[in-house]
Amino acid sequence: MTYKLAILKGDKIAGDVIDNALNIVKQIVKPEVDFDVITLPFGENAIRLFGEPLPNQTLRELKKYDAILIGLLDFDSWDSSLFSAKEALIALKKFLNIKVEWKTIKISDKQINDSPLKYDVAKNTDFVIVQGVESFSDLIDGNSVLEDYAQDIITYEQREVEQVITAGFELAMRRQKHVTVVTGFDAFETSKFWASVAERVSQSYPEVVVKYDLATEITSCILQRPANLDVVIVPRWIDHMVNQEAQQITGLPALIPVTMKNSKNQLLYELPHIHHNLEMLKLMEKELVKFILKEYLNRPDLLDEIGV
Incomplete structure (x- = not known):
């Protein structure tokens, strides 16, 4: 079975958390599960490419995927954007009709x-x-x-x-x-x-x-x-x-992520906004693996593989 997953890596080293978590999941579930993964511009990388944190190109692609992972956002670093990180997240949820x-x-x-x-x-x-x-x-x-x-x-x-x-x-x-x-x-x-x-x-x-x-x-x-x-x-x-x-x-308290779902059953998983220290990032990586296995793939039986 193929799962369609869109990734919005967010800012700084957030992408490493998502990449590492996804690699762990792939090792656990192979070969019975296949992933169609796309990484889309969002946050600082989107500002550098398009001058805005949430470009139309990203919004158009998101509707094609059944789950979306949002990386860590640095709320204080968007000096070059007209929109704040909080406003970009609100706009994203509004577009996806998440209530x-x-x-x-x-x-x-x-x-x-x-x-x-x-x-x-x-x-x-x-x-x-x-x-x-x-x-x-x-x-x-x-x-x-x-x-x-x-x-x-x-x-x-x-x-x-x-x-x-x-x-x-x-x-x-x-x-x-x-x-x-x-x-x-x-x-x-x-x-x-x-x-x-x-x-x-x-x-x-x-x-x-x-x-x-x-x-x-x-x-x-x-x-x-x-x-x-x-x-x-x-x-x-x-x-x-x-x-x-x-x-x-x-x-x-910094490690509580947010899970959302809209009327089309799209899952949205938002990593918390934490300081980027190694210990916290490793713990966040484990939380993300738990989400993908339990909430997205509906395989809580595999949590033992990561010691949960």
């Missing part, structure tokens, strides 16, 4: 000593955070601070909320069938709206156990009872807080 992303927070036996949590608290931690992708409107969505004035405006559309919550329930059906819906804060109308949509979507998943938590409750659970969590669905205006707490408990 939902998720992060897996797992503490394996080999990682448990890295966690700041006590052993009995950290063991068996394995949950997923599901959230909407960042959009351009999030960058300018009515948030302002002056010397004597502050304002936050959050806008939700029913379709957007349904997509995120449905994706969370679909993931739960493939896991332990338990969902925690984070509703934010009781007094907010957006929290009530989020909860009402979640209650309606949950009716289609009678096998899934649903729990509703406020923002303060979910952060407490992450720090004190993370092994009780399975799928956590968060609204975008508190996702940064929840992600920060969840990533810290792994002891390796």
